[in-house]
Amino acid sequence: MRAPDHAARSKLPGTFRELVGMMPPQAIMDEVGHDNVVEMIDRLMAAGMLTKGQELYLETLVQLVQAYESAHHAVKPLRGIAALRDILAAHGINASGLARLLGVHASMGSKLLKGERSLTVAHIRTLAARFKVRPDTFLA
Numbered sequence: 001m002r003a004p005d006h007a008a009r010s011k012l013p014g015t016f017r018e019l020v021g022m023m024p025p026q027a028i029m030d031e032v033g034h035d036n037v038v039e040m041i042d043r044l045m046a047a048g049m050l051t052k053g054q055e056l057y058l059e060t061l062v063q064l065v066q067a068y069e070s071a072h073h074a075v076k077p078l079r080g081i082a083a084l085r086d087i088l089a090a091h092g093i094n095a096s097g098l099a100r101l102l103g104v105h106a107s108m109g110s111k112l113l114k115g116e117r118s119l120t121v122a123h124i125r126t127l128a129a130r131f132k133v134r135p136d137t138f139l140a
Contacts, residue, residue, distance in 0.1 A: 012043060012044065012047055012054065013053075014051040014053055014054060015051070015053040016053035016054075016056050016057050017053070018053075019053065019054065019057040020057070023036070023037075023040055025057070025060045025061060025064060026064075027064065027067075027068075028064050028065065028067070028068035033068075034065065034068055034069075034072075037061050037064055037065055038065060040061060041058065041061050041062060041065065044057070044058045044061075045058070077137075078137075079137065079138075079139065079140055080138060080139060080140030081112070081113065081115055081138075081140070083133075083137050083138060084098075084112075084113070084119075084127065084138055085113060087127075087131050087133070087137075088113075091131070094109075095109035095110040095112075095113050096109055096110075097109070098112065098113065101126065101127075101130060102123050102126055102127075103126075119138055123138075124138045124139070
C-alpha cells in the first residue's frame with residue numbers, strides 16, 4: 001500500500017469512493033503501511049475544510065492507525081522508581097527536593113532515586129497526593 005506520489009498530492013478527491021480508489025483502507029500490517037496511512041491522514045488534516053466523504057475516509061484511516069498502534073506501539077507506563085524520576089524531572093525537583101518533600105534527611109532523596117532505599121507507605125501516600133497520581137504508580 002503506497003501513498004500517491006508528489007505530483008498527485010496537490011488536490012485530494014472529495015468523495016469517499018474516489019479516496020478509496022486512490023488508497024483503499026485495509027488492515028495495516030507493517031511500518032511501511034503505517035507510514036503511508038499516516039501520510040494520507042496528514043494530507044487530509046492539512047487540507048482544511050473537508051467534505052463529508054473526506055471526513056469519513058479520515059475517520060476510517062484514523063481507526064486503522066489506532067488499531068495498529070495499540071497492537072505494535074503500545075507504551076508501557078513507567079512504574080516504581082522510574083516513574084518517580086520521571087515525575088520529579090517533569091516538576092523540576094531534584095533529589096534534595098524529594099527529601100524535603102518527604103520530610104527525610106537530605107541524603108535519603110538520592111538513596112531513594114538510586115534504589116538504595118525503598119519508598120515507605122507514608123512516602124508513597126505523600127507522593128501520590130502531591131503529584132495527583134495513583135499510589136501504585138510508585139510500586140515496581
